Amino acid sequence: MKPASYAPPPAKKLLSWYAAHRRHLPWRSAPGAPADPYHVWLSEIMLQQTVVATVAPYYAKFLAAYPTVESLSAAPVESVLGMWAGLGYYARARNLHACARAVAGLGGFPRSIEGLRALPGIGPYTANAIAAIAFSLPALPVDGNIERVAARIFAIATPLPGGKKAIATAAECFMEDKAARAAPGDFAQALFDLGATICAPQSPGCGRCPWERHCAARAQGIAAALPVRGPKPARPHRTGTAYVLLDAQGDVLLLRRPPKGLLGGMLVLPEEPPVAARWRDAGAVEHVFTHFSLTLSVLAARRKTLPGGALRAPAATAPLPSVMRKALDAGRLALDDAP
DNA sequence: AACCCGTGGCT
DNA sequence: TAGCCAAGGGT
Numbered sequence: 095m096k097p098a099s100y101a102p103p104p105a106k107k108l109l110s111w112y113a114a115h116r117r118h119l120p121w122r123s124a125p126g127a128p129a130d131p132y133h134v135w136l137s138e139i140m141l142q143q144t145v146v147a148t149v150a151p152y153y154a155k156f157l158a159a160y161p162t163v164e165s166l167s168a169a170p171v172e173s174v175l176g177m178w179a180g181l182g183y184y185a186r187a188r189n190l191h192a193c194a195r196a197v198a199g200l201g202g203f204p205r206s207i208e209g210l211r212a213l214p215g216i217g218p219y220t221a222n223a224i225a226a227i228a229f230s231l232p233a234l235p236v237d238g239n240i241e242r243v244a245a246r247i248f249a250i251a252t253p254l255p256g257g258k259k260a261i262a263t264a265a266e267c268f269m270e271d272k273a274a275r276a277a278p279g280d281f282a283q284a285l286f287d288l289g290a291t292i293c294a295p296q297s298p299g300c301g302r303c304p305w306e307r308h309c310a311a312r313a314q315g316i317a318a319a320l321p322v323r324g325p326k327p328a329r330p331h332r333t334g335t336a337y338v339l340l341d342a343q344g345d346v347l348l349l350r351r352p353p354k355g356l357l358g359g360m361l362v363l364p365e366e367p368p369v370a371a372r373w374r375d376a377g378a379v380e381h382v383f384t385h386f387s388l389t390l391s392v393l394a395a396r397r398k399t400l401p402g403g404a405l406r407a408p409a410a411t412a413p414l415p416s417v418m419r420k421a422l423d424a425g426r427l428a429l430d431d432a433p
Numbered sequence: 434a435a436c437c438c439g440t441g442g443c444t
Numbered sequence: 445t446a447g448c449c450a451a452g453g454g455t
Contacts, residue, residue, distance in 0.1 A: 141451040148441065148450090182439025185454070217453045237451045286451060295449070296444075326447085356438070384438060416440060 100248050100267045103308035105274035105281055111304035112284035117291070119146060120153055122283070129279060131203040131228040132163045138223050139190050139215055143183060146290070152181050166191070167198035175359050176413035184360055184415070188353065189215025205229050226278035234269050235282050236262045239289025244268070245321035246293060249310035253322040261321065293317075330386045336363040336418070338376065338394040338409075338425025346409040346422060347400050356383075361407065362418050363425075368404070371395035376428030381417040388417065394425035 113125070121137035123129045136156060140149040155177060160166035166174070171191045178187035192214040197203055203224065204210050210221040223235035234240065241258070244250070244265035252260050268274055274281040292299045298317045300306050311317040339347040347368050348361045367373065376392035400406050407413070409426055410433070423433040 138451060143438095143450055143452055144440075145442075145450050180440080182441090183452085185438065186452090189453080215453070219452055223451065235451075238449080239451070282451090290451090323448095329447095358438085382440085384440090385436080 100264050102267045102269075102271045102274070103247055103305045105268070105271035107304045107308075108284045108288065109273060109277060109280060112280060112287060115287065115291070116283070117146075117287050120150060129228045131224065133157070134224050134228040135163075135193075135203065135216075135220075136190075138220050139186055139193075140181065142186060142220070144181065148181070152178070163194050163203075164198050167194035171359070176361075179360065179413035180416050180419070182416070184358055186215060188359055203228070205231075207231065207233055223282065226282045228279070230278055232269055232275040232278050233282075234265060234278075236265050237286070239293070240265055240268075240282075240285045242295065242321055243285055243289050243293050243305075246298070246311035246317050247305060247309050249314055249316065249320065251316075251320065251322050253324045255324065257321065327385075329382075331389070332386050333389045333391070335365055335391045335393065336379075336421040336425075337365070337367055337373070338363060338392060338422055338429070339368055339371070339400065340394070340396045340409055340426070340429060340431060341400045341406075342396075342398050344409050344431065345400060345406040346412060348405045348407055348412065348414075350405060357415050357418075360415050360418075361405070361412060362415065363421055367393070369395075369397065369401060371397065374428050376425045379417070379420040379424050381420060383417075390417065390421050392421050392424045392428070394428045396429050396431075 121133045137153055140152055159177060160169060171188065174191045175184065175187050178184060193216065196213055207221045207225045210216050210224050211218065219235050219237055222233035225231040225233040226235060241261050245261050248264045250257065250261050250264060292303050300312050300317055306312055309317065311320050347364065349364050351357050351360050351362055353359045373393040373395050376394040379390050379392060381388045381390065409422060409431065414422060426433050
């Protein structure tokens with residue numbers, strides 16, 4: 095069977111819209127100015143499955159602490175993980191550090207998709223994004239935004255995630271337009287902005303879209319229903335326990351998770367009593383992860399000092415994953431150590 | 434290929 | 445409110 099072929103909508107219309115309506119984001123260079131590969135890379139890693147508003151303060155913090163990829167590569171991985179605490183998907187932070195070391199060793203970011211793709215934490219999307227935005231290579235980074243725009247422009251109703259390949263293949267035709275190849279970075283970011291501000295998942299603002307007259311889903315009145323998603327797997331529920339042991343000066347006893355798996359490499363509260371003590375019931379905290387929900391029973395106790403050699407940090411400021419921050423604050427509250 | 438991996442804002 | 449979903453990658 096002959097593969098479906100698609101005609102690209104006019105890139106020039108999208109680029110004109112972008113010139114007038116682009117979002118001004120901290121990691122973006124001024125219009126016409128070259129992008130800094132370090133800034134592009136750092137922001138792209140943080141933006142994986144994470145919204146702009148969440149990323150912004152972390153990006154500022156990282157850039158202040160690590161102004162260059164060399165300074166990031168020279169930092170202890172524990173410091174990088176600590177600064178990432180709360181942002182989620184902690185493998186990104188471990189890979190960020192490993193990637194910084196590789197790039198520092200190479201003397202800079204590779205200027206090819208294949209070279210970028212070989213680095214830790216850089217998959218097909220991110221390699222294309224850095225290639226297009228930082229190096230003006232004619233690549234299309236197909237993320238959730240571009241996937242949605244393409245599914246609508248061409249009215250592709252194949253359910254995700256199975257339909258990912260078909261939609262991505264259709265999206266590739268965007269780059270057949272010479273104007274898109276002439277400005278790959280702007281074109282990709284224009285699609286991001288279109289997807290975020292107009293071609294939104296729930297109620298798309300088709301009346302404001304520069305591609306309204308080129309959109310098959312709009313013509314059929316089905317834009318809001320695309321892309322189609324398959325049934326979501328049920329999210330199981332789990333239970334667990336967290337122990338909050340404080341000392342007289344407000345330090346809390348912590349453990350470090352092994353480098354792989356859930357919260358890998360991060361500081362966490364112990365799941366077993368670290369010492370014999372009169373543990374007070376500090377209630378329960380609820381948390382929802384991607385693939386399960388969790389009820390964590392919190393027990394708390396205070397001693398004059400923590401066991402010698404124990405890993406510790408000030409309870410008020412310890413760099414913890416959000417689920418552990420919730421549990422620690424519940425424990426502090428039960429011990430009248432107000433968060 | 435299928436599964437694992439966080440978090441928070443929005444509706 | 446309970447689900448949806450966001451600039452994905454690793455294994």
